[in-house]
Amino acid sequence: MLSHVIADPPTAERIAARLTDAVHEHRIVPGMKLAEDEVGEAFGVGRAIVRQALRILAQEGLVTLERNRGAFVAQPSIREAREVFEARALLEPATAHAAAQRARPADIDALAAHIAAEHAALANGEAGRALNLSGQFHIEIARIADQGTIESFIRQLISRSSLVIAVYWRRRSALCESHAHHALLDALRSGDGDEASDLMKGHLVDLLSQLDLRDHTAPQPSLREALAE
């Protein structure tokens, strides 16, 4: 096992995955600047690799590339937020339906373990990790459905949902209703596709309803408030 001391140089995909995880855990939040030099130094790689990674993330809608300005973590507009959840409403119920019909015992176990980890993270106060696991749960369902193409789409949507939640989530009390995931697990275990589809649809509606997507039109005065305190 000595070969493990040699740290294989991270590839562009690996760095993109690391950054994606950081977004999922809200360690990097919308609006943050991702300077090529900083990212490169953080991972110990050159700018060329970082540039490739940023291109991947831009293609997934996680960062926006501004010419001669740099890369910034995307800040989804209210409109984009709605679009993301409309797309999820189109894809995920059908995917859950398929997953319920294909789920094998090993898959059920994996999902159960997933939920357990989510609970544990919440208990430990690791809100970011819990949120990440919550998203992974949806991805896991897509994987069980065995539809690679749709799974990749859902991956993108989960990532962008993390950004949406970072911007528009209402209460600071995390408390991601994981009982919805429990109910989904039950439906998948019993192979009830219609039930799984309905549960997923309701789950997404719930999530959407937790967002504050009203048009603020006045986010700038926050500066005055910040200085007034």
Next chain:
Amino acid sequence: MLSHVIADPPTAERIAARLTDAVHEHRIVPGMKLAEDEVGEAFGVGRAIVRQALRILAQEGLVTLERNRGAFVAQPSIREAREVFEARALLEPATAHAAAQRARPADIDALAAHIAAEHAALANGEAGRALNLSGQFHIEIARIADQGTIESFIRQLISRSSLVIAVYWRRRSALCESHAHHALLDALRSGDGDEASDLMKGHLVDLLSQLDLRDHTAPQPSLREALAE
């Protein structure tokens, strides 16, 4: 207007778009090698830009990047071909439904012009261009539906469908039944969402049925046949 003589240097996105068009028109076909030097020379840019463009296309599933080997136009497997059309079946009927409800007269005119161009291309024997326009028709419907996120997914699926068609299309007689597009146009004009949804669903089923997705298991003997002639 003299500023137009100065050819602005193509950006990575522009080159990716040009290559995507070439794929749509079957000018470059699955399996082709896209050497960085060749592509760079073709567009008059350096390898760095080409590399970014190839990364974009890889993210869209149009090319596969093999380490230290190069970039190749993706060759969708039978499984991937099915997945692409399953995803389209999930997204496009609902999108057509929404488009029927939002379509404005200008949109209808644009679609009609699109169909006319498609007919003209077919009449001129420009099969590649006709196929490209046929795909653009679907993208146009997504644009009318005004769902940017879903539109980007459909864009990817159209591109990958071009690859699928290039590999698995049955008869050489192109004859993309554009009467299906005509019927869709009528449904959109009359604002009948359910009809548009059904037509789109049937259209996709028709397309899928035109593919030969049987498991050949013997594509290699073609070499012998090729040499035998």
Next chain:
DNA sequence: TCAGCACATATTGTACACAATCATTGGCAA
């Protein structure tokens, strides 16, 4: 005749250096 191996070639991976461009800051004038 064929298997195995070393070498040559071509292509990609990466680092570096310079040019181009933008944001900020400071100064100047009204």
Next chain:
DNA sequence: TTGCCAATGATTGTGTACAATATGTGCTGA
């Protein structure tokens, strides 16, 4: 004091050179 303009600093865009790696070729041996 305020608006405008120029200089500066920093960051990205791009071309070039070198290193790493895979493929194909030719040789050697049995």
